[in-house]
Amino acid sequence: MTEKVSFRAAPAGGGPEFSGEAAPRRSGIYTISPAFATAGEWRIALDVSVEDGAQTIVMEGLDVQSPGGERDHGHEEGPANTISFTKEQQWVVPVVTVPADRGPVVERHRLAAWVVPTPDTQNMAAAPLGGVLRTEGMSSFPRIGDAVEAGQPLAWVDTAAMSAESLARDANTQGRQSLTVDLDTRAAEAAGEADRARALVAQHERALKRAADLLDARAGSQRDVDAARSALDEARAMLRAAERVAESVRAARSGVGAPAPPAPPETRPVVSVPITGRVTQVHAGPGTLVDAGAPVLTITGAGTVLVEAHAPESLIPALANPPSGMLELPGEGGVLRAVVPAAGAPEPWMAPKVDPETRTAPLFFHLDNAEGRLAVGMSLSVWADGRGVEDAVRIPVSAVVDENGIATVYVMLEGESFQKRNVRLGVRDGVMVEVLDGVAAGERVVSQGAYLVRLASVAGSGLGSAHVH
Structure with missing residues (x-):
């Protein structure tokens, strides 16, 4: 808080010095009223004392006029639509002005994007x-x-501890034991069938021999011999089938064997x-x-991250390929950060396909994330580069006020005088915008506090009290 403001005045070419104290008009605003003895060039030093120290502000080369040559300090007729916004008001409500300059502007398109997980992240x-x-x-x-x-x-x-693998081995062992019992049963049954077939073959062999002996003794007929031979052939076929079944069961049984030990x-x-x-x-x-x-x-691991953005198919022809642009992180509206490709990673690229449902094409950026600002799963905006203008009159996007659909800026004519102008805009990159008409390079526009200047224009004579001369 300011405690005291005083001044010391002396002719620039030398002479007696006089001093006085400034009178406070209101909190933070002081007025000095020096009574100069002669006209000419003067030097004034302001001594400002505050709680944490003192500061001296020197103003050189003040042109003091004689009463007969006193300049008119009343309000001069300014340009049309002049808005008065005093320095006192500008101190209370911060108003920042910047000059319109010339330079390149690259059109950027805002795309929804995400930091997607990959095996590397x-x-x-x-x-x-x-x-x-x-x-x-x-x-x-x-x-x-x-x-x-x-x-x-x-x-x-x-x-060595009980695990799912050992449990599986136990289950396999139990299944193997059950299969072994089943095969042993089937082997016994097959062996019994084979024994019965052998007995039947032996029986029919004896019957055939008896029929043949009777035929030789002219006590039997050829028909009996043929019937006995046919029955023997049938019995032998049954024996061969039974032996094949028994052999297959024995082979299956020998294949089961004991469970193989687990691999070490x-x-x-x-x-x-x-x-x-x-x-x-x-x-x-x-x-x-x-x-x-x-x-x-x-x-x-977020040292290198993959950012995936999606561009509507209508924008694809207008975007640079390979893609480039800026990043806008959540909570940092208006602050654009450069896209920094990760060393050794693939360059940014646009997939040559359009999703049939969303009608968008994905853009991929492998980015360096040494500062850790990007987190896996984060949603953000990618301002993708499009066409550009090499030499444009440009102003900050924040200087443009939308008034009923008309782009408007406020130009500073003098320290306390502003003028409202409608402008025609061109390419914008998210931070700067090209001005096609309405502002010339070098003119200062309000980049912060433009809405307050607009309120002053609506109020007519400005916000708050008028400037006192």
Whole structure:
């Protein structure tokens, strides 16, 4: 808070100095009323004392006029539509002006985008075999938020413990035993069928011999011999079939055998970190029974991220290819950040296809994220580059006020005088916009506080009290 403002005045060419104190008009606003003895060039020093120190402000070369040559300091007739907005008002409500300049403007189109997960940005450390996780002989097991390095060992798997694999082996053993019993039963049945067929063959062989002997003794007929031979052939066919069944059952039984021993696992199979990053989820810890392939940790590494944007098919011909542009992060409306491709990553590209449902084409940007501003899953905006103008009159986008659909800016004519102008705009890049008509290069426009100047124009004589001369 200002405590005291005083002044010291002296002719620029030398002479007696006089001083006085400034009178406070209101909080923070002081007025000095020096009575100059002679006309000419004067020097004034303002001494400002505040709570945390003092400061001297020197004003050189003040032109003091004699009473007869005093200039008219009344309100001069200014240009049409002049708006009065005093310095006192500008101090209370910040008003920032910038000059319209000339330079390149690249048209940018705002596209919805996301930081999508990839195996390089989000991955899981998994158990190579089933068993119990052990950490004996290793460093402490990571927790959520801990930084880990690719290849870092986390734990080893004790495969001797009961696991899903051993349970599966037991189930296979039980199934094998049941199959063995079934095959043994079928083998016994097949052997019995073969024995019965052999007995029947022997019986028909004896019958054929008897019929043949009777025929030789002229006590039998050829018909009896043929019938006995036919019955023997049928019995032999039954025997061959029974023997084939018995042989196939024996082969199946010998193929079952004893269960094969499990393959010996590698010595202390290790769970390792797949990517460099931080632990974002713990699925299993030391002492946990896990199956082969079960997740242990989820690691998110955001050093390099993939941003995917979607461009409507109507914009595809207007966009630069390969794509380029700027990023606008959530909560940073109007602040555009450069797209920084990651070293060694593929260059930005636009997929040569349009989604049949959304009618958009995806654009991909592999970006460096050393500052960690981009998080996996984040939604953001990509301002994709389109056509450009090399030499344009340009002003900040924030300087443009939409008044009933008409683009308007406020130009500073003097320190306290502004003028409202309708402008015709061209290419815009999200920060700067091309002015085709209405503002010339070098003219100062209100880039911050334009709406307050607009309110002053509506009020007529400005907001607050008028300037006192």
